Amino acid sequence: xxxxxxxxxxxxGGFAGLNAARKLRAPNLRVTLVDxxxxxxxxxxxxxxxxxxxxxxxxxxxxxxxxxxxxxVTTLMDEVQAIDLDKRQVTLGHGTLSYxxxxxxxxxxxxxxxxxxxWERYAPGLKTLDEATQLRRRMLHAFxxxxxxxxxxxxxxxxxxxxxxxxxTGVETAGALVELARRVLTHDFRRIDPSKAHVHLxxxxxxxxxxxxxxxxxxxxxxxxxxxxxxxxxxxVTEVGPNHVQAGDLRIEASVILWAAGVEASPVTxxxxxxxxxRAGRVQVAPDLSLPEHPEVFAVGDLAAIVDTKNVRVPxxxxxxxxxxxxxxxxxxxxxxGKARQPFTYLDKGSIATIxxxxxxxxxxxxxxxxxxxxxxxxxxxxxxxxGMRNRLIIFLHWAWAYLTWQRGARIITGINPSSDxxxxxxxxxxxxxxxxxxxxxxx
Amino acid sequence: xxxxxxxxxxxxGGFAGLNAARKLRAPNLRVTLVDxxxxxxxxxxxxxxxxxxxxxxxxxxxxxxxxxxxxxVTTLMDEVQAIDLDKRQVTLGHGTLSYxxxxxxxxxxxxxxxxxxxWERYAPGLKTLDEATQLRRRMLHAFxxxxxxxxxxxxxxxxxxxxxxxxxTGVETAGALVELARRVLTHDFRRIDPSKAHVHLxxxxxxxxxxxxxxxxxxxxxxxxxxxxxxxxxxxVTEVGPNHVQAGDLRIEASVILWAAGVEASPVTxxxxxxxxxRAGRVQVAPDLSLPEHPEVFAVGDLAAIVDTKNVRVPxxxxxxxxxxxxxxxxxxxxxxGKARQPFTYLDKGSIATIxxxxxxxxxxxxxxxxxxxxxxxxxxxxxxxxGMRNRLIIFLHWAWAYLTWQRGARIITGINPSSDxxxxxxxxxxxxxxxxxxxxxxx
Numbered sequence: 001x002x003x004x005x006x007x008x009x010x011x012x013g014g015f016a017g018l019n020a021a022r023k024l025r026a027p028n029l030r031v032t033l034v035d036x037x038x039x040x041x042x043x044x045x046x047x048x049x050x051x052x053x054x055x056x057x058x059x060x061x062x063x064x065x066x067x068x069x070x071x072x073v074t075t076l077m078d079e080v081q082a083i084d085l086d087k088r089q090v091t092l093g094h095g096t097l098s099y100x101x102x103x104x105x106x107x108x109x110x111x112x113x114x115x116x117x118x119w120e121r122y123a124p125g126l127k128t129l130d131e132a133t134q135l136r137r138r139m140l141h142a143f144x145x146x147x148x149x150x151x152x153x154x155x156x157x158x159x160x161x162x163x164x165x166x167x168x169t170g171v172e173t174a175g176a177l178v179e180l181a182r183r184v185l186t187h188d189f190r191r192i193d194p195s196k197a198h199v200h201l202x203x204x205x206x207x208x209x210x211x212x213x214x215x216x217x218x219x220x221x222x223x224x225x226x227x228x229x230x231x232x233x234x235x236x237v238t239e240v241g242p243n244h245v246q247a248g249d250l251r252i253e254a255s256v257i258l259w260a261a262g263v264e265a266s267p268v269t270x271x272x273x274x275x276x277x278x279r280a281g282r283v284q285v286a287p288d289l290s291l292p293e294h295p296e297v298f299a300v301g302d303l304a305a306i307v308d309t310k311n312v313r314v315p316x317x318x319x320x321x322x323x324x325x326x327x328x329x330x331x332x333x334x335x336x337x338g339k340a341r342q343p344f345t346y347l348d349k350g351s352i353a354t355i356x357x358x359x360x361x362x363x364x365x366x367x368x369x370x371x372x373x374x375x376x377x378x379x380x381x382x383x384x385x386x387x388g389m390r391n392r393l394i395i396f397l398h399w400a401w402a403y404l405t406w407q408r409g410a411r412i413i414t415g416i417n418p419s420s421d422x423x424x425x426x427x428x429x430x431x432x433x434x435x436x437x438x439x440x441x442x443x444x
Numbered sequence: 445x446x447x448x449x450x451x452x453x454x455x456x457g458g459f460a461g462l463n464a465a466r467k468l469r470a471p472n473l474r475v476t477l478v479d480x481x482x483x484x485x486x487x488x489x490x491x492x493x494x495x496x497x498x499x500x501x502x503x504x505x506x507x508x509x510x511x512x513x514x515x516x517v518t519t520l521m522d523e524v525q526a527i528d529l530d531k532r533q534v535t536l537g538h539g540t541l542s543y544x545x546x547x548x549x550x551x552x553x554x555x556x557x558x559x560x561x562x563w564e565r566y567a568p569g570l571k572t573l574d575e576a577t578q579l580r581r582r583m584l585h586a587f588x589x590x591x592x593x594x595x596x597x598x599x600x601x602x603x604x605x606x607x608x609x610x611x612x613t614g615v616e617t618a619g620a621l622v623e624l625a626r627r628v629l630t631h632d633f634r635r636i637d638p639s640k641a642h643v644h645l646x647x648x649x650x651x652x653x654x655x656x657x658x659x660x661x662x663x664x665x666x667x668x669x670x671x672x673x674x675x676x677x678x679x680x681v682t683e684v685g686p687n688h689v690q691a692g693d694l695r696i697e698a699s700v701i702l703w704a705a706g707v708e709a710s711p712v713t714x715x716x717x718x719x720x721x722x723r724a725g726r727v728q729v730a731p732d733l734s735l736p737e738h739p740e741v742f743a744v745g746d747l748a749a750i751v752d753t754k755n756v757r758v759p760x761x762x763x764x765x766x767x768x769x770x771x772x773x774x775x776x777x778x779x780x781x782g783k784a785r786q787p788f789t790y791l792d793k794g795s796i797a798t799i800x801x802x803x804x805x806x807x808x809x810x811x812x813x814x815x816x817x818x819x820x821x822x823x824x825x826x827x828x829x830x831x832g833m834r835n836r837l838i839i840f841l842h843w844a845w846a847y848l849t850w851q852r853g854a855r856i857i858t859g860i861n862p863s864s865d866x867x868x869x870x871x872x873x874x875x876x877x878x879x880x881x882x883x884x885x886x887x888x
Binding site: 037038039055056057058060062064065068069071074075076077078092094095129130133140141144147148149150187188189190191390391393394397398401407409410411412413414415 | 481482483499500501502504506508509512513518519520521522536538539573574577584585588591592593594631632633634635834835837838841842845851853854855856857858859
């Protein structure tokens with residue numbers, strides 16, 4: 001404690017920010033972690049909350065609890081408004097923070113290719129617990145509405161769901177939705193037949209799951225179709241309305257639309273004066289992940305556009321985010337000890353995506369494998385990387401139960417006035433509609 | 445199927461309505477169960493959702509799933525608007541239902557002694573999952589706000605919580621709140637000391653837990669005080685404001701106020717033309733639980749004012765509701781077989797309330813016991829009466845984990861814009877009230 005303490009501010013408590021914080025155990029460092037949520041979210045399982053398999057708390061842990069024993073870290077729940085690189089200051093909702101080092105790890109939000117204002121209200125994304133419980137509410141509520149209505153002409157629209165985007169999130173959600181309708185709900189209704197529900201997966205590219213091999217994309221398509229999903233490839237969405245999606249000539253009427261077709265960096269990056277951003281708003285960083293003109297500032301995780309030492313474009317996945325967060329922390333620790341910084345090298349541990357029961361695709365090193373082995377691996381990997389032994393146990397229990405009984409544990413409709421959010425998607429949006437412009441919050 | 449089928453409509457899927465539906469297995473009966481929620485809620489554990497111990501789905505089951513195998517029951521999620529006794533018709537949000545028999549089991553809502561319009565917004569009750577997650581959000585958010593604010597004069601108000609009403613719900617919630625602050629959160633903050641939080645329990649009567657003996661009330665008061673709750677007896681609340689409660693001379697500033705001081709029958713009872721209601725809006729029923737002028741209509745559960753054959757006033761507790769629901773169903777089954785109706789006799793299985801870790805009070809037959817034995821009994825009884833083996837397992841796991849680690853599994857803040865609902869209680873209310881400045885996030 002003889003040298004002056006350096007203050008490291010970390011913005012964002014996702015995989016990148018949290019891993020940075022955990023790495024920064026050093027007596028001469030004071031760390032402040034800021035997130036707009038009070039929890040770290042295990043995003044890879046978010047689609048299971050949205051499709052009624054898990055409860056929201058099962059995949060979230062309070063950030064301050066994860067960091068409770070690391071006494072040099074202070075956690076603040078607050079919104080990041082702006083970053084002043086020259087003054088080395090961050091403006092929050094409740095005050096400002098000065099830093100010696102800054103790690104910006106605010107992540108990505110759903111991207112709408114410039115059509116956010118028109119489309120987001122009808123086709124929300126899947127990035128937060130609130131979005132997941134909203135999707136669950138709207139989807140379960142559509143079945144309830146169909147059972148209640150006397151107007152059977154409404155059934156087809158009410159029981160149609162569209163997932164836009166054939167990446168891992170889209171594939172996983174479409175698979176889980178169709179299993180819900182065709183297997184989980186089958187015996188529970190009297191007037192409607194839930195297995196007549198339609199789940200559409202709409203993708204602009206000619207194949208699903210671009211990070212995987214064409215054979216695996218084809219396996220995924222066949223598997224989804226066998227499960228009952230209508231897969232539309234080469235169908236870029238041209239219009240989204242309250243109850244329909246248009247993709248060229250294809251028009252689909254639906255009660256619930258999910259947008260899983262793209263991400264863009266947190267809008268806070270736009271407050272970084274003089275820092276070049278790519279088309280998705282991501283920060284272009286130096287090889288050590290710092291800003292070229294500001295070596296005391298690092299951009300990590302989904303918010304950064306990173307090309308590593310081996311010229312690999314680092315993908316926007318959880319393990320990559322964790323690695324970049326740790327790397328930034330290590331550079332700070334090294335510098336304080338007077339050592340040189342190192343460029344970032346991405347260690348690709350492989351990709352894995354689940355399609356449905358006993359069906360998944362995996363690509364590890366040069367190996368490609370599908371089906372039950374990939375599915376078992378997917379579950380093990382996710383249980384392993386979850387934070388907290390209790391959550392692991394509870395999720396394992398939910399999964400085992402679901403496997404044995406075909407049932408799901410979170411089929412409840414909660415939230416404000418479900419009947420009112422059928423056309424206008426969010427309670428928030430309907431409040432916004434009533435009032436002038438809504439300040440879009442940042443994803444801290 | 446030779447005789448014409450009779451149609452039984454059950455309004456409400458709580459303990460009374462659900463037990464009635466389950467009893468009505470008969471080939472010549474068609475049953476329609478209506479509830480505004482899609483789930484049966486295990487209300488006795490609602491306070492554990494509110495105090496971050498359990499996730500909402502852990503204590504709820506979809507009604508239509510519980511009744512899936514009982515093919516003569518149709519479940520509808522809809523709101524009951526009115527009951528027309530003469531036409532034998534129920535008006536719902538989406539149509540009408542005609543009945544041969546009607547079982548009204550709509551339960552109770554929080555009662556404010558005529559001050560609902562003024563007080564509910566500042567001191568919401570604890571009757572639904574949304575109210576529970578809202579209380580959780582506001583309470584956890586108060587700690588977050590205290591940690592964030594530079595204005596340390598705010599701390600005392602932010603970290604003060606008031607529970608109004610010293611019945612089982614009030615006692616259980618106050619106990620769980622103080623344990624949360626003093627034990628669960630202790631190591632997680634850096635600027636504030638959560639154990640300095642104040643939990644006040646305000647009761648109009650001279651003792652807590654009126655259904656129990658004075659000795660047990662005294663045990664409860666001493667126990668709560670030892671845990672850190674400030675118990676105010678003989679303090680009828682005279683005013684509730686956005687951030688304070690006034691009870692005679694006593695004024696408490698607080699950030700979160702819970703109303704657990706009374707219930708009144710569902711307002712639908714007011715549409716029952718010519719039916720006498722008591723002061724709390726409850727329906728006065730004949731000995732067989734039917735309406736004196738309408739033997740085809742039964743009122744059961746918390747919505748009915750029932751005095752049984754032994755002149756016992758039936759209390760508003762879950763086991764009593766279940767018994768009344770079953771009784772009404774049995775009268776219908778008997779009548780269809782040409783048998784006479786029977787008056788209702790309440791079987792009092794005892795009362796039990798928990799105070800905190802290893803502390804509870806129980807009154808079974810003539811026995812009274814407190815402490816660990818009562819607490820173990822409380823847990824066993826609640827696990828036993830929960831619906832669904834998976835929920836039992838998961839709750840058992842949560843409880844065992846909490847017992848061993850002092851941690852709680854649902855410390856997450858979810859819901860629309862937590863910062864906006866500090867003064868105005870419900871997101872719905874704040875959306876309504878705050879139309880102009882609504883800080884509505886596109887949380888989607």
